[in-house]
Structures are given as structure tokens and as C-alpha cells.
Amino acid sequence: DQQVKQNSPSLSVQEGRISILNCDYTNSMFDYFLWYKKYPAEGPTFLISISSIKDKNEDGRFTVFLNKSAKHLSLHIVPSQPGDSAVYFCAASGTASKLTFGTGTRLQVTL
Amino acid sequence: DAGVIQSPRHEVTEMGQEVTLRCKPISGHNSLFWYRQTMMRGLELLIYFNNNVPIDDSGMPEDRFSAKMPNASFSTLKIQPSEPRDSAVYFCATHRDRGRDTQYFGPGTRLTVL
Numbered sequence: 001d002q003q004v005k006q007n008s009p010s011l012s013v014q015e016g017r018i019s020i021l022n023c024d025y026t027n028s029m030f031d032y033f034l035w036y037k038k039y040p041a042e043g044p045t046f047l048i049s050i051s052s053i054k055d056k057n058e059d060g061r062f063t064v065f066l067n068k069s070a071k072h073l074s075l076h077i078v079p080s081q082p083g084d085s086a087v088y089f090c091a092a093s094g095t096a097s098k099l100t101f102g103t104g105t106r107l108q109v110t111l
Numbered sequence: 112d113a114g115v116i117q118s119p120r121h122e123v124t125e126m127g128q129e130v131t132l133r134c135k136p137i138s139g140h141n142s143l144f145w146y147r148q149t150m151m152r153g154l155e156l157l158i159y160f161n162n163n164v165p166i167d168d169s170g171m172p173e174d175r176f177s178a179k180m181p182n183a184s185f186s187t188l189k190i191q192p193s194e195p196r197d198s199a200v201y202f203c204a205t206h207r208d209r210g211r212d213t214q215y216f217g218p219g220t221r222l223t224v225l
Contacts, residue, residue, distance in 0.1 A: 006153075032211055043115070043202055043216030044154070051211075089154060097142050097208055098167060103153030 003027045004092050006102035013109050019077040021105050023090030026071065030092035034099065035064060035075050038087045048075070080109045115217035117203050123223045129191040132220045134203030135184060140215070142208040145178055145188050148200040160186065161208060193224045
């Protein structure tokens with residue numbers, strides 16, 4: 001039973017364009033959401049997060065949007081760069097320390 | 112800071128053999144998490160420790176899996192006996208357990224069970 005779902009296993013975007021990665025969750029107790037980025041042969045690294053009291057958080061080229069009523073969040077990368085090519089994991093947590101991750105979306109940014 | 116250290120980076124073994132994966136957390140981090148990454152299920156939490164005590168092991172798939180944290184500097188994940196379906200990448204992650212502190216992941220151990 002996947003409580004965090006990333007329904008697009010892969011996404012291809014041209015350099016300079018916007019990348020939009022989507023994530024849905026089912027557990028209404030989740031109140032904190034994160035995106036991690038993973039390169040091959042490396043562990044995931046933290047990218048950006050958002051608390052449920054906000055609907056948007058921005059950090060440079062990366063913006064995360066949260067729609068609590070739809071239980072949906074998205075990560076926007078603009079402009080996309082070849083170095084952004086990686087697997088992106090959405091994660092969520094409630095009151096405990098543990099994170100529940102999605103299955104990941106592989107982003108390829110083409111020249 | 113060396114980050115989270117995992118060993119070995121790669122492990123190839125035969126079905127039925129015992130496998131031990133090791134993790135050294137970042138100094139000062141008091142929570143440690145073991146994850147398994149597969150294509151079908153993404154990153155699954157297997158078990159996590161806080162101050163060396165197991166807090167939630169509900170993700171451990173079956174009795175063949177066990178984890179220990181004998182001190183703040185070391186943790187092991189053991190699979191005995193191993194099966195081909197255990198083939199995956201296993202990650203260790205740690206954090207300081209202060210509010211919403213982020214988790215820092217090690218490079219992972221790629222396990223192949225033949």
C-alpha cells in the first residue's frame with residue numbers, strides 16, 4: 001500500500017524548459033514533505049521541503065507547491081539544466097521522524 | 112565531516128549465505144534509518160533507531176532480516192539466509208532528531224544474491 005505515489009516513472013525535458021514532477025499522498029496525517037535527488041551510485045540528497053502550513057516554498061530554481069485538499073505536491077525546476085538529470089524522490093512525514101518515500105521519477109534533461 | 116559511511120559498497124553472494132551490511136553514522140546524529148531501494152517499491156524504510164534503541168521495525172520484511180545498533184557509531188543489517196529477492200540497494204541514513212532535521216544518506220550497498 002503506497003502512501004506516497006509518484007505515478008510518472010520518467011520525464012524528459014529540454015534544457016531551459018520547466019520540469020514538473022508530481023507526487024500524491026494518501027495519509028492525511030502527513031504534515032511535512034520533502035524532495036530528494038539521487039544520482040547513480042550515490043545516496044539520495046535533500047533538495048527542498050515544505051510544511052503543511054505553507055502552499056509554496058522556493059529555493060533558487062526549485063519550487064515546491066503543496067495542495068493539501070488534493071493531497072498533491074509538485075516540484076518545479078526552472079530553467080532545467082543537464083545537471084538536474086537524476087531520480088527525484090518525494091517523501092512525507094507525520095509526527096514521527098520516519099519518512100515515507102515514493103518510487104521516484106527519473107528526470108532526463110536533454111540538450 | 113565524512114558523512115554516512117556504508118560498507119561494503121557492493122556484495123555478491125549465493126542464496127542461503129549470511130550477509131552483513133554496515134553503517135557508520137555522522138557523529139552527533141542520534142537517529143539511524145535503514146532503507147531498501149527497489150524498482151517496484153522505491154525507497155522502503157526497514158527499521159529505525161533513536162539513541163541506539165530500535166523504534167520502528169515494522170518495515171523489516173521477515174525474520175531473516177535483523178538489525179542492531181550496539182553503540183552510537185555503528186549499526187548492522189543482517190540477512191540470514193539470503194534469497195535472490197533480497198537483491199536491492201540498501202541505504203543507511205542518519206539525522207540529529209531535532210525538529211524536522213533532514214536525513215543524510217550513505218552511498219548505499221548494492222546487494223546481489225545469486
